[in-house]
Amino acid sequence: MVREALERDLPEILAIHNAAVAETTAIWDEEPVDLAERLGWWRERVAKGYPVLVAEIDGAVAGYATYSQWRPKVGFRYTVENSIYVADRFQGRGVATALLAELLARARRRRAVHAMVAAIESTNTTSIRLHEKFGFRTVGELPEVGHKFGRWLDLTLMQLTLASDPEDMTGSVAIPLRDIGDR
Numbered sequence: 001m002v003r004e005a006l007e008r009d010l011p012e013i014l015a016i017h018n019a020a021v022a023e024t025t026a027i028w029d030e031e032p033v034d035l036a037e038r039l040g041w042w043r044e045r046v047a048k049g050y051p052v053l054v055a056e057i058d059g060a061v062a063g064y065a066t067y068s069q070w071r072p073k074v075g076f077r078y079t080v081e082n083s084i085y086v087a088d089r090f091q092g093r094g095v096a097t098a099l100l101a102e103l104l105a106r107a108r109r110r111r112a113v114h115a116m117v118a119a120i121e122s123t124n125t126t127s128i129r130l131h132e133k134f135g136f137r138t139v140g141e142l143p144e145v146g147h148k149f150g151r152w153l154d155l156t157l158m159q160l161t162l163a164s165d166p167e168d169m170t171g172s173v174a175i176p177l178r179d180i181g182d183r
Contacts, residue, residue: 001056001057002053002054002055002056002101002102003053003054003056004051004052004053004054005052005053005054005064007039007042009061009064010035010039010042011035012054012060012061012087013038013042013054013061013064014034014035014038016061016063016064016086016087017032017033017038018032018033019087019088020085021033025121025124025146025148025149025153026085026121026127027085028121028146028148028153045066045068048068050066050068051067051102051103051106052064052065052066053065053066053099053102053103055086055090055095055098055099057093060087060090061087062086062087062090062093062095063084063085063090063095063096063099064084064085064099065084065085065096065099065100065103066082067080067082067083067103067107067113068080068081069081070117078112078113078114079113079114079115079117080107080113080115080117081116081117081118081119082103082116082117084096084099084100084103084130096127096130097130097133100130100131100134101134103116104116104134104160104162107162108162108163113162113163114161115159115160115161116136116160116162117159118136118159119155119156119157120155121146121154121156122153122155122156123154128156128158131158131160132158134160136158136159136160137158137159137160138156138157138158139157139158139159140156140157141154141155142154142155142157
């Protein structure tokens, strides 16, 4: 089941995030974060109206996903970048597919997202195939722009255009502050 992330989900989101930091090149940070950082991250996203979703299996958070404005300049206000992470023990069970499907559905309903971008470490063929399945196309390759685990990393940029007519756009990606308590 995919649903909105609640504050009580943050310890499991934190564990998934820190495992990706420590063990993979999906996140290019090298140091784990703490619960206070994840709480601030969650509150900021929710306050700006960005979805923070979790996939739940048997009462456990199996993965999480979000999107936010791709770059901070106003000219990018209709473009978002997605992030999807799945706990190791739930890999291969359709969790990422369910999360991306719901992210895209919410972006389309929002009518303020023109394009969604995915920036994926180039050897992460599972993520690249997932995005291709939803219609994303590779729009660029940035060789050796990252460094982790003693090696250079390449970045694959993928994009999906959700709306092509500026007349269809309403507002901006960020929406007004709302209650962010544990609902």
